[in-house]
Amino acid sequence: TLMRIDLLFIHQLKCGLKEKYKCVFEGIAKQGDSTLLNNIYTDLYITQGCSEQVNTEHEVRQIEVTSKHHNSQEIKVECKKMFEAPEQDKEIRTVLTKGVAGIGKSVSVQKFVLDWAEGKENQDISFIFPLPLREMNLKEKETQSLMNLITQCFTETKGLNLTRRNNFKVLFILDGLDECRLPLNFDGNETWSDVSSPVSLDVLLTNLIKGNLLPSALIWITTRPAAASKIPPDCIDRVTEIRGFNDAQKEEYFRKRLKDENLAKEIIDHVKQSKSLFIMCHIPVFCWISATSGDASKTLQESNTEDTPKTLTQMYTHFLRFQIQQSRRKYDGEYRPDVSWDKDAILSLGKLAFHQLDISNVIFYESDLEACGIDVYKASVYSGMCTQIFKEETGIILGTMYCFVHLSIQEFIAALYAHLFIDINLKKTGNKNEAMIDFLKTAVDKALESDNGHLDLFLRFLLGLSLQSNRLLLRGLLTQEDGNDQSKKEIVQYIKQKLEANLSPERSINLFYCLNELNDQTLVKEIQTHFNKGSFSSSDLSPAQWSALVFVLLTSEEEMEEFELQKFKKSDECLIRLSALCHYLLAHMLSQPCINFFLVLNTKEDILKNQVYVRCNLIYFPCRLNDCGLTDRSCSALTTVLGSDTNLKELNMNNNNLQDSGVKLICTGLENIRSTSSCCSFHDFAYVLVTVWRLLVMYQGSDSFCSRSIFSLCNCSITEEECLILTSALKSNPSHLRELNLSRNKLGDSGVKNLSDLLMNPQCKLEKLKLLETKLFANNDIFLWAGPIWWQKMPGLV
Numbered sequence: 001t002l003m004r005i006d007l008l009f010i011h012q013l014k015c016g017l018k019e020k021y022k023c024v025f026e027g028i029a030k031q032g033d034s035t036l037l038n039n040i041y042t043d044l045y046i047t048q049g050c051s052e053q054v055n056t057e058h059e060v061r062q063i064e065v066t067s068k069h070h071n072s073q074e075i076k077v078e079c080k081k082m083f084e085a086p087e088q089d090k091e092i093r094t095v096l097t098k099g100v101a102g103i104g105k106s107v108s109v110q111k112f113v114l115d116w117a118e119g120k121e122n123q124d125i126s127f128i129f130p131l132p133l134r135e136m137n138l139k140e141k142e143t144q145s146l147m148n149l150i151t152q153c154f155t156e157t158k159g160l161n162l163t164r165r166n167n168f169k170v171l172f173i174l175d176g177l178d179e180c181r182l183p184l185n186f187d188g189n190e191t192w193s194d195v196s197s198p199v200s201l202d203v204l205l206t207n208l209i210k211g212n213l214l215p216s217a218l219i220w221i222t223t224r225p226a227a228a229s230k231i232p233p234d235c236i237d238r239v240t241e242i243r244g245f246n247d248a249q250k251e252e253y254f255r256k257r258l259k260d261e262n263l264a265k266e267i268i269d270h271v272k273q274s275k276s277l278f279i280m281c282h283i284p285v286f287c288w289i290s291a292t293s294g295d296a297s298k299t300l301q302e303s304n305t306e307d308t309p310k311t312l313t314q315m316y317t318h319f320l321r322f323q324i325q326q327s328r329r330k331y332d333g334e335y336r337p338d339v340s341w342d343k344d345a346i347l348s349l350g351k352l353a354f355h356q357l358d359i360s361n362v363i364f365y366e367s368d369l370e371a372c373g374i375d376v377y378k379a380s381v382y383s384g385m386c387t388q389i390f391k392e393e394t395g396i397i398l399g400t401m402y403c404f405v406h407l408s409i410q411e412f413i414a415a416l417y418a419h420l421f422i423d424i425n426l427k428k429t430g431n432k433n434e435a436m437i438d439f440l441k442t443a444v445d446k447a448l449e450s451d452n453g454h455l456d457l458f459l460r461f462l463l464g465l466s467l468q469s470n471r472l473l474l475r476g477l478l479t480q481e482d483g484n485d486q487s488k489k490e491i492v493q494y495i496k497q498k499l500e501a502n503l504s505p506e507r508s509i510n511l512f513y514c515l516n517e518l519n520d521q522t523l524v525k526e527i528q529t530h531f532n533k534g535s536f537s538s539s540d541l542s543p544a545q546w547s548a549l550v551f552v553l554l555t556s557e558e559e560m561e562e563f564e565l566q567k568f569k570k571s572d573e574c575l576i577r578l579s580a581l582c583h584y585l586l587a588h589m590l591s592q593p594c595i596n597f598f599l600v601l602n603t604k605e606d607i608l609k610n611q612v613y614v615r616c617n618l619i620y621f622p623c624r625l626n627d628c629g630l631t632d633r634s635c636s637a638l639t640t641v642l643g644s645d646t647n648l649k650e651l652n653m654n655n656n657n658l659q660d661s662g663v664k665l666i667c668t669g670l671e672n673i674r675s676t677s678s679c680c681s682f683h684d685f686a687y688v689l690v691t692v693w694r695l696l697v698m699y700q701g702s703d704s705f706c707s708r709s710i711f712s713l714c715n716c717s718i719t720e721e722e723c724l725i726l727t728s729a730l731k732s733n734p735s736h737l738r739e740l741n742l743s744r745n746k747l748g749d750s751g752v753k754n755l756s757d758l759l760m761n762p763q764c765k766l767e768k769l770k771l772l773e774t775k776l777f778a779n780n781d782i783f784l785w786a787g788p789i790w791w792q793k794m795p796g797l798v
């Protein structure tokens with residue numbers, strides 16, 4: 001029961017948060033032109049579990065790690081139900097939500113808080129304290145108590161007493177773990193459970209997350225994927241991942257954002273003209289940029305196909321032009337088709353963006369601005385000039401701060417600055433081309449060195465802006481080149497060379513995006529030619545070509561209803577690559593009906609017999625990989641795909657050289673499927689013709705075995721001894737097994753005897769037992785049955 005004073009605190013906190021969270025901060029709030037969150041908020045596609053656990057690692061290693069933690073089934077999570085456990089008896093205290101830049105983590109947090117503050121959702125929670133980690137950085141050096149921290153950040157709660165005794169449900173939201181500069185020393189920090197004595201912020205936060213401090217408090221942490229590993233996995237009860245908008249949600253967003261139905265329709269059509277742009281729009285921030293720059297081309301009457309941005313650089317360039325034109329219009333009251341750039345202002349802003357990006361900083365203070373020649377008194381002019389680019393924010397702790405409206409905008413402005421800088425400095429020196437090439441190469445190297453890809457987007461913009469066709473849109477700002485594309489050729493070559501090295505999927509995909517920004521499709525075309533000719537089996541694909549394959553699948557302009565990868569070379573290498581590819585695709589494609597991705601892998605001539613179907617959402621998997629020359633090397637890769645698939649109907653691994661170690665790995669993958677409580681499709685796992693199953697029975701008891709109705713262990717070199725284990729497992733467990741095929745094994749006399757005993761047992765539901773070509777007498781090798789004989793359940797059968 002809450003006391004009246006507590007109710008008052010709750011009321012005050014809700015009022016404060018409502019005020020703070022009701023508008024979206026897209027930089028325009030200050031100008032009194034604000035957008036209400038509830039007017040534009042569009043549901044996002046959020047799932048439980050995580051597709052990539054550690055994305056800084058090499059892909060094969062990644063697969064291993066993922067398979068261990070894999071939570072096989074894709075469970076959709078509603079934002080408002082972030083703390084609602086799917087199983088009723090389980091309580092969720094800590095949630096970690098991952099998602100790439102601009103996918104909507106902060107907006108989700110905002111919506112959650114607003115709904116609570118408006119009394120709509122999660123009313124069982126008494127207090128929500130959102131603590132943006134970027135702001136917490138500033139308290140790094142201070143010591144204070146948790147209570148103090150709360151009352152400082154939420155002055156409405158001054159006087160509130162949160163002790164361990166009272167049983168308020170409290171939620172702390174730590175938004176933006178990737179921006180946190182605190183060490184978060186979970187191992188080294190002392191244990192702290194006192195809410196009212198002062199200690200360093202790092203100790204406070206780590207103990208809060210661990211549950212030492214206010215053990216009943218709920219914790220919600222959001223982060224970009226690369227930083228997720230900062231939190232020890234055992235502190236997290238649930239991992240969710242924001243996957244962005246699916247196609248329907250993209251359209252819904254445009255309708256909400258633009259209000260005018262006709263304009264929305266026009267812009268949706270406009271975005272759809274470029275498939276890669278449309279795909280990019282699964283990230284909300286790109287939707288927002290498209291809505292704004294699309295709006296621009298509409299207003300400027302230039303929305304012909306030519307002008308549809310096809311690359312990210314073009315999209316952001318349109319956006320920037322529009323912003324500048326908008327602000328000019330404010331002053332002049334009219335549109336001008338040509339943009340008049342304030343070069344000095346852009347240089348200063350660019351310098352800030354560039355230098356701060358280099359040190360991964362996204363929040364700036366007066367001193368940072370001054371260091372770049374920005375007069376703080378004029379900073380509001382900047383934010384006024386580019387209302388949706390740069391913004392001034394009053395933080396909860398340290399007063400006025402500045403930041404770009406979104407990191408991607410900082411990245412774009414930083415790249416623009418780099419070009420401006422080169423333009424200015426190279427004017428003086430002679431060989432501009434060479435210097436430019438060197439500069440771009442160094443940027444490629446530097447971006448590849450980064451573990452978490454923090455320069456990926458910057459690099460894309462940087463390369464994009466080196467193209468003359470793009471510079472044309474920025475005339476008056478960037479110097480116009482003479483159409484000599486030597487530098488483009490060289491840098492494309494350089495990137496291709498890099499792609500031949502074994503890069504992680506993330507890095508190589510980014511390099512493809514870079515090639516795309518550079519308008520170079522040669523590698524991608526090569527791959528398409530391979531497809532069309534079906535010539536994969538004869539040629540070993542190079543690492544670059546494999547990455548190209550993924551890229552083609554991700555961004556293909558054509559609707560690939562069905563996509564056949566026929567006649568691949570039978571090898572571990574091929575399977576590992578393909579599994580990584582499937583896994584990557586599954587992780588990066590949203591469940592949307594329009595992407596009907598269908599991968600068919602044929603390992604034998606006969607299409608019907610040998611195929612792996614992977615469907616994006618509705619993954620259907622008769623997976624026949626028999627006779628594929630596979631060894632245990634393939635197994636970890638395979639387990640990942642098995643783990644991500646819940647509709648696996650059939651797995652055939654016969655006649656491979658998997659060894660015990662490989663079998664164990666596959667068992668782990670299958671175990672993952674089984675462990676998902678809601679996953680009953682595993683029971684449809686009808687036929688399993690795998691040598692591994694005999695070992696599965698031994699390693700994991702008989703549960704999984706017994707849950708199937710038809711089971712085939714034909715030609716699995718099952719020995720007499722194993723047959724005994726099998727029969728006793730069947731005897732001691734209530735079994736659903738109806739049919740068992742044990743043909744072509746060396747079961748021996750006692751094995752067969754045991755099986756017939758089993759059939760006689762009234763508990764046993766087994767109706768058919770197939771013992772084709774069974775070597776009954778192990779020593780004499782006598783073939784007792786020549787043809788397929790089904791033993792019906794008959795009393796007296798010996």
Ligand SMILES: Nc1ncnc2c1ncn2[C@@H]1O[C@H](COP(=O)(O)OP(=O)(O)OP(=O)(O)O)[C@@H](O)[C@H]1O
Binds near residue numbers: 043044106286406
């Ligand atoms: N659910 C949503 N509905 C409408 N717009 C959204 C939604 N989610 C995100 N956006 C738009 O995308 C922008 C970026 O979203 P947000 O700041 O939440 O990304 P983020 O995942 O926190 O990114 P970062 O890791 O860079 O901080 C928002 O400013 C908003 O314009």
